[in-house]
Amino acid sequence: MTLTQEHLERIAHGIPEIGRDPSSVRQRVEAMEALLERGFTMPVLNRQFGLDFILGLVPVIGDIIAAAMGTWLVWEARNLGMSRWKIARMFANIGVDLAVGAVPFVGDAVDFVFRSNTRNLRIIKKHLDRHHPETTVIEGTVIR
Numbered sequence: 001m002t003l004t005q006e007h008l009e010r011i012a013h014g015i016p017e018i019g020r021d022p023s024s025v026r027q028r029v030e031a032m033e034a035l036l037e038r039g040f041t042m043p044v045l046n047r048q049f050g051l052d053f054i055l056g057l058v059p060v061i062g063d064i065i066a067a068a069m070g071t072w073l074v075w076e077a078r079n080l081g082m083s084r085w086k087i088a089r090m091f092a093n094i095g096v097d098l099a100v101g102a103v104p105f106v107g108d109a110v111d112f113v114f115r116s117n118t119r120n121l122r123i124i125k126k127h128l129d130r131h132h133p134e135t136t137v138i139e140g141t142v143i144r
Contacts, residue, residue: 022080022132026125029076033121036069049112056101056111063101070094073120082127090120 018024039050052070055062074090097116101107128135 020079022128023135025076025080026128026135029073029121029124032069032073033117036066036117037115038118047112050117052097052115052117053108053111056108059104060102063098063107066101067094067098070097070117070120073117073124077120077124077127080124080127080131082124086123086127090123093119 035050036052037050038048040054041048052066055066055069058065071091071094074087074094077090078087093116097111097114100110100114103110
């Protein structure tokens with residue numbers, strides 16, 4: 001199968017822009033949070049879960065990889081100039097997720113409920129809404 005220009009443009013359109021402006025950062029952190037926390041739906045329970053939960057099923061190393069991916073959200077937040085207090089809260093969310101996730105079985109159940117990346121996204125969105133209101137998104141459209 002060969003990729004046509006149309007296929008490549010469709011793929012490129014789905015990838016958030018790599019810019020450093022707050023609007024681009026918002027798109028990237030929302031996409032990462034969706035991948036880590038809401039990428040899939042469990043059919044019987046109709047409950048969303050993501051790569052964080054799946055990686056958590058692999059003992060220790062999976063939790064470390066998921067925490068590293070979640071740390072990327074903190075890195076983006078730091079680049080936005082968020083306060084040290086907010087950054088510390090975000091690291092605490094990841095630390096709780098990592099520590100509890102390392103416990104066999106119990107950690108997997110808690111990972112299904114405690115969504116550190118969603119909590120961190122909420123912190124980032126509050127910052128963006130207060131300091132960069134032009135990035136506000138209403139029904140999938142960026143208001144500029």
